[in-house]
Amino acid sequence: MLTDSASTALDHMETALTTRIRTGEHPGPLALFIRPTQQVDDRLHAVLNAGAEHGLAAVLLGPWSRGNSLHVGDRGVVEAANPTLDVIGTRLYSLSDDDTADLVELLCHVTDAPTPQDVAVEERRPDPDRQPAKPPPKATAAQVDLHVLGRIRLLRNGVDITNAVAPKQREIIVHLALHPDGVRRDAIVADIWPDAPGHRPQNSFHATLSQLRRALRTATDGAVETLTTTHDSHYALDPHIVDVDLWRLHRLLRDPSADAVSVTDLYRGELAEELGAEWLITPRETIRRDVLDSLENAAKNSDITLETRLTTLEDMRRIDPYNEGVYQDIIRIQRELGREESVARTIALLKVALAEIGESPSSETTSLL
Numbered sequence: 001m002l003t004d005s006a007s008t009a010l011d012h013m014e015t016a017l018t019t020r021i022r023t024g025e026h027p028g029p030l031a032l033f034i035r036p037t038q039q040v041d042d043r044l045h046a047v048l049n050a051g052a053e054h055g056l057a058a059v060l061l062g063p064w065s066r067g068n069s070l071h072v073g074d075r076g077v078v079e080a081a082n083p084t085l086d087v088i089g090t091r092l093y094s095l096s097d098d099d100t101a102d103l104v105e106l107l108c109h110v111t112d113a114p115t116p117q118d119v120a121v122e123e124r125r126p127d128p129d130r131q132p133a134k135p136p137p138k139a140t141a142a143q144v145d146l147h148v149l150g151r152i153r154l155l156r157n158g159v160d161i162t163n164a165v166a167p168k169q170r171e172i173i174v175h176l177a178l179h180p181d182g183v184r185r186d187a188i189v190a191d192i193w194p195d196a197p198g199h200r201p202q203n204s205f206h207a208t209l210s211q212l213r214r215a216l217r218t219a220t221d222g223a224v225e226t227l228t229t230t231h232d233s234h235y236a237l238d239p240h241i242v243d244v245d246l247w248r249l250h251r252l253l254r255d256p257s258a259d260a261v262s263v264t265d266l267y268r269g270e271l272a273e274e275l276g277a278e279w280l281i282t283p284r285e286t287i288r289r290d291v292l293d294s295l296e297n298a299a300k301n302s303d304i305t306l307e308t309r310l311t312t313l314e315d316m317r318r319i320d321p322y323n324e325g326v327y328q329d330i331i332r333i334q335r336e337l338g339r340e341e342s343v344a345r346t347i348a349l350l351k352v353a354l355a356e357i358g359e360s361p362s363s364e365t366t367s368l369l
Contacts, residue, residue: 006034013056014043021054032058143224146237146244148177149287150269156220164219167275168192169212172205173237174272176228177244178283182236191279246271246287253294260298260312267291267319292320299329306333321353324365331368343369 147153154162189201249266271284299312327350334342
């Protein structure tokens with residue numbers, strides 16, 4: 001349970017204590033996580049004193065004048081403690097202030113509770129009439145196909161579930177698709193939330209991931225729980241669950257025997273073309289240039305026919321419509337194939353394209369007429 005104040009948290013603790021004393025029942029431990037303040041000091045002391053034998057306890061975040069305190073350093077090692085405690089040098093499991101704030105913020109988004117100043121966590125009481133829930137089916141290999149070239153599409157067993165995923169969730173998915181080996185959280189939030197103040201980007205990141213998991217569970221009837229793996233703030237798409245067209249394209253571009261048709265079949269458009277985020281500009285252009293380089297190499301292959309070379313050059317023209325050199329190569333092959341009527345059409349296409357950027361065909365191109 002999350003509460004919006006320390007006072008409300010103590011109300012719950014006092015109610016639980018009264019109930020346990022009156023009924024004699026101890027359904028389980030009840031732990032309070034709170035930052036002690038002067039306003040609640042007396043109430044907190046009374047509840048902990050009386051509740052110790054009834055399963056009530058607390059973790060106090062900050063100095064506590066009425067009990068023992070530990071000072072835990074950044075590495076989770078106890079650096080100072082009351083003289084009666086022989087724990088200096090002991091390593092504890094710990095969260096930094098930032099990570100603790102992120103966790104609380106995430107819980108708030110998941111539970112739709114108000115952002116708390118203090119947090120109370122109450123025990124879960126077993127319901128004797130409730131049957132244990134069946135675990136959702138485990139995701140199997142390549143259950144989800146992710147397309148990020150052209151418009152983003154998310155398919156499960158051929159069924160399009162893209163609409164279940166919100167724009168920010170799509171941005172995170174695309175960012176992870178660009179890093180098959182994973183990427184640190186800080187790099188993701190710096191790109192996707194560049195102007196957010198303080199610790200809000202980390203909070204937004206965790207909340208967005210949580211919402212993505214919920215959307216996936218709903219869209220797949222619980223069959224897919226998540227698309228990501230994480231370790232020490234390092235996030236990646238799970239290759240056992242997700243198959244990404246961009247990864248297949250990269251494998252193809254590394255293959256010297258790859259043909260142009262296979263490349264253009266995968267490269268259906270610019271990376272995540274419907275997203276307008278600024279951080280996408282550089283990877284978009286990098287992928288586009290890699291594809292063009294591959295097609296250019298394919299077009300130079302002396303073993304292919306003129307028809308195949310022409311088709312490859314036309315693909316290059318569609319991807320790079322302002323490259324006058326490509327039009328010139330197309331015209332030369334059209335001439336070689338005796339297609340004079342196509343030459344004028346190619347010149348017309350070039351004029352239209354260059355007019356968009358305030359240019360016109362060079363004399364070298366017009367001389368080919």
